[in-house]
Amino acid sequence: MSSLWSRTRNAVYGEITRTAMELFLTRGFDATTIDDIAAAAGISRRSFFRYFGTKEDVVLGDLIASGDLIRQALEARPAGEDAWTALCGALHSVKDSAYDDETMLKIFRMVHETPSLRARSIEKHLQWQALLTPEVRRRLGADPADPWDVRADALVATVITCLDVAGEAWTRAGGQVPLEDLFDAAVDAVRPASCEPAAEISTGDPG
Structure with a gap:
């Protein structure tokens, strides 16, 4: 179960990262909000913060x-x-x-x-x-x-x-x-x- 949870978390982390990076590179970093990322990834704002502390952490x-x-x-x-x-x-x-x-x-x-x-x-x-x-x-x-x-x-x-x-x-x-x-x-x-x-x-x- 722990391994399954880890794979699921890694998959979600990767999907959020890919979605956010596409937005950053097309719209610009400052022009992209956390709400934009959450909406594009199909998650809540609260879920975003389960994986990342800031927008900067998505990139770095x-x-x-x-x-x-x-x-x-x-x-x-x-x-x-x-x-x-x-x-x-x-x-x-x-x-x-x-x-x-x-x-x-x-x-x-x-x-x-x-x-x-x-x-x-x-x-x-x-x-x-x-x-x-x-x-x-x-x-x-x-x-x-x-x-x-x-x-x-x-x-x-x-x-x-x-x-x-x-x-x-x-x-x-x-x-x-x-x-x-x-x-x-x-x-x-x-x-x-x-x-x-x-x-x-x-x-x-x-x-």
Whole structure:
């Protein structure tokens, strides 16, 4: 019964998502209301909120699931890889195949042009950081109790920013350049000489 309930819920979630995305991409995100989505999906407004907290979650709700997949991919990377290489490899291994490139371009444009979606995207990526940092810290041999050792947080934040930069560049280019290549170009621009500690981190008053 639990499995049946889960499949039913996933099917309804998927149907609401598809319906909402069609409305967003034809009418515009701000012009589409929750009542519009509920009516088109044949559900009540109350039912909508059983699956989504906001309109933004319809567009970006799967980001958390993607973050967990990246965490799993990161943990599965070879033990000898440095943290930077492992992070980039993990991101490369998780691809969103829910939409074709043309639809993905429309979604990227919508996200970049809608302030509420941009803000929600940043919030979701902060949750990615919380998911990925512990494994990067482990690979660096960092002490989580040391407040001065910010290497893991900095590496994860940098790689996530590179992904955002690549997405914006891909959108500006109208999808004519592979997103993976743009991501690689971004990470190459800021790739550290080594992700391993070259010297002991100072722990104390920097002054």
